[in-house]
Amino acid sequence: MARSRRLSELADLVIGAAAAALGDRPGDDRPLIVATSGGADSASALWACAQIADVTALHVDHGWPYSQVLAGAADAVAGQVGVPLIEEQIEVGASESSARSGRYRVFERHVGDGLIVTGHTADDLAETVLANLARGAGLHGQQGIPFERPGVIRPFLAIRRDQLRELAALLGLRAIDDRANFDPSYTGVRLRSMLRGWEEAAGREIVPAIARGARLAAEESKFVDERSLSIEVRTDGSVVAIDIPRLVTAPLPLARKAIRRALRQTDGVYAGTSEDVESVLRVAGGGPSAHIGGGILVRRVENRLELVDPRRVVQVLPEPIQIEGDGVYRFGRWSVTFEVSSTRPVTLAASRRNEVFDSSVANGTMVLRTVSPDDRLVLRSQGSKSALDALAEHRVAESERSGWPILVSSNHGPLWLPDVRRSALGWVTEATERYLVASASQEERWTPVEY
Numbered sequence: 001m002a003r004s005r006r007l008s009e010l011a012d013l014v015i016g017a018a019a020a021a022l023g024d025r026p027g028d029d030r031p032l033i034v035a036t037s038g039g040a041d042s043a044s045a046l047w048a049c050a051q052i053a054d055v056t057a058l059h060v061d062h063g064w065p066y067s068q069v070l071a072g073a074a075d076a077v078a079g080q081v082g083v084p085l086i087e088e089q090i091e092v093g094a095s096e097s098s099a100r101s102g103r104y105r106v107f108e109r110h111v112g113d114g115l116i117v118t119g120h121t122a123d124d125l126a127e128t129v130l131a132n133l134a135r136g137a138g139l140h141g142q143q144g145i146p147f148e149r150p151g152v153i154r155p156f157l158a159i160r161r162d163q164l165r166e167l168a169a170l171l172g173l174r175a176i177d178d179r180a181n182f183d184p185s186y187t188g189v190r191l192r193s194m195l196r197g198w199e200e201a202a203g204r205e206i207v208p209a210i211a212r213g214a215r216l217a218a219e220e221s222k223f224v225d226e227r228s229l230s231i232e233v234r235t236d237g238s239v240v241a242i243d244i245p246r247l248v249t250a251p252l253p254l255a256r257k258a259i260r261r262a263l264r265q266t267d268g269v270y271a272g273t274s275e276d277v278e279s280v281l282r283v284a285g286g287g288p289s290a291h292i293g294g295g296i297l298v299r300r301v302e303n304r305l306e307l308v309d310p311r312r313v314v315q316v317l318p319e320p321i322q323i324e325g326d327g328v329y330r331f332g333r334w335s336v337t338f339e340v341s342s343t344r345p346v347t348l349a350a351s352r353r354n355e356v357f358d359s360s361v362a363n364g365t366m367v368l369r370t371v372s373p374d375d376r377l378v379l380r381s382q383g384s385k386s387a388l389d390a391l392a393e394h395r396v397a398e399s400e401r402s403g404w405p406i407l408v409s410s411n412h413g414p415l416w417l418p419d420v421r422r423s424a425l426g427w428v429t430e431a432t433e434r435y436l437v438a439s440a441s442q443e444e445r446w447t448p449v450e451y
Helices: 002-023 040-050 067-081 096-113 122-134 161-171 187-202 207-228 244-249 252-267 274-284 387-393
Strands: 032-035 055-061 085-089 115-117 233-235 239-243 290-292 296-301 304-308 321-323 327-331 334-341 354-358 366-370 376-378 384-386 405-409 413-417 435-442
Touching: 002 040, 002 115, 002 161, 032 040, 032 096, 040 055, 040 067, 040 161, 055 067, 055 096, 067 085, 096 115, 122 161, 122 187, 122 207, 207 252, 233 252, 239 244, 239 252, 244 252, 244 274, 244 304, 252 274, 252 296, 252 304, 274 290, 274 296, 274 304, 321 327, 334 405, 376 387, 376 413, 384 387, 387 413
Parallel strands: 032 055, 032 115, 055 085
Antiparallel strands: 233 239, 239 304, 290 296, 296 304, 321 366, 327 334, 334 435, 354 435, 366 405, 376 384, 405 413
């Protein structure tokens, strides 16, 4: 009877936590994907979520010596709960941080398939807070493990690890303990032992108190997060940029928050160390380019600060396009329109994105391609200028020059660098009978990064 009553108490507690977290999401009908390690914590989390929704289990195999046994346990638990299991294999180092980063990269790939649920507990939260404090973390680190991040939710942060493990045992779930949980070479294992001793010495629970403090820190951190959105952080999918004037004139707490937002967008998982943040601030303040954790390059480009992760930057240059008549031609982020007309345009070139040529320059093959070091534009006075030099003078970032379009005629050579300058060829005169009107527009490169 006592066993049955205890099972009912724990089941109500854990299912209630899952229902409260997942039910308070109006309009969010994404399927649930529960991260399942093979251990008792995640086994109980999987069982609880399956009581209130259709779920899929996701197991990440780290390729460690004991991983095959854990994968077998995850498969067994998923079978007992009656849910499908997705297995992903990754190769990571032996450190806790590399394993965590590897897991979250897997989660990132599956976010489009559903909402990821993890079985993190109040004990995990407390251990993380202590580890962060030992590194000298500020308010951001003092919140420990956030309840939610994009695509990932942690419903059980108010529940003790022992409660989840007891529930798994009472349910008869075939979970096992990862041997790494007993290896004192891991920081987490040492902190776990320290917390246990601390609670025994104090004669009371310490973990819930740390968890309450973390929740308060999270609320204050969220307030600063929202205020920091006034500092624009943008991305083009590979490079992350911060507006330097706003960054260097903002109060330091807001500037640091914006940098962490940028670092998380760059890395995809981790918001950087305090040392990383201070390094970024030094570059923003006029210091030289620097490399920070993960090999991320921090550099100044015009009025923006760029964070570049070399693992994510893959530049694919557009293929050359032959101009075969009037129409709109797509070239990377550019759209270039060509129109030949016998009517003199009302307005000639209004900007370097709009040019009018005598159509005689089109007597031959015209190609839109990326600029090359050999391209030279004829000057109106005399001589010529390197197209790459023209881009530099126009303050086009060096990282963008290799993909810049240039219009080239087989008869006359380079004619036009959109938005930069034209060659002194094909000028319209009183004798011009037909006009080639060329217009270029470029898609916005950057999209805002929010929390």
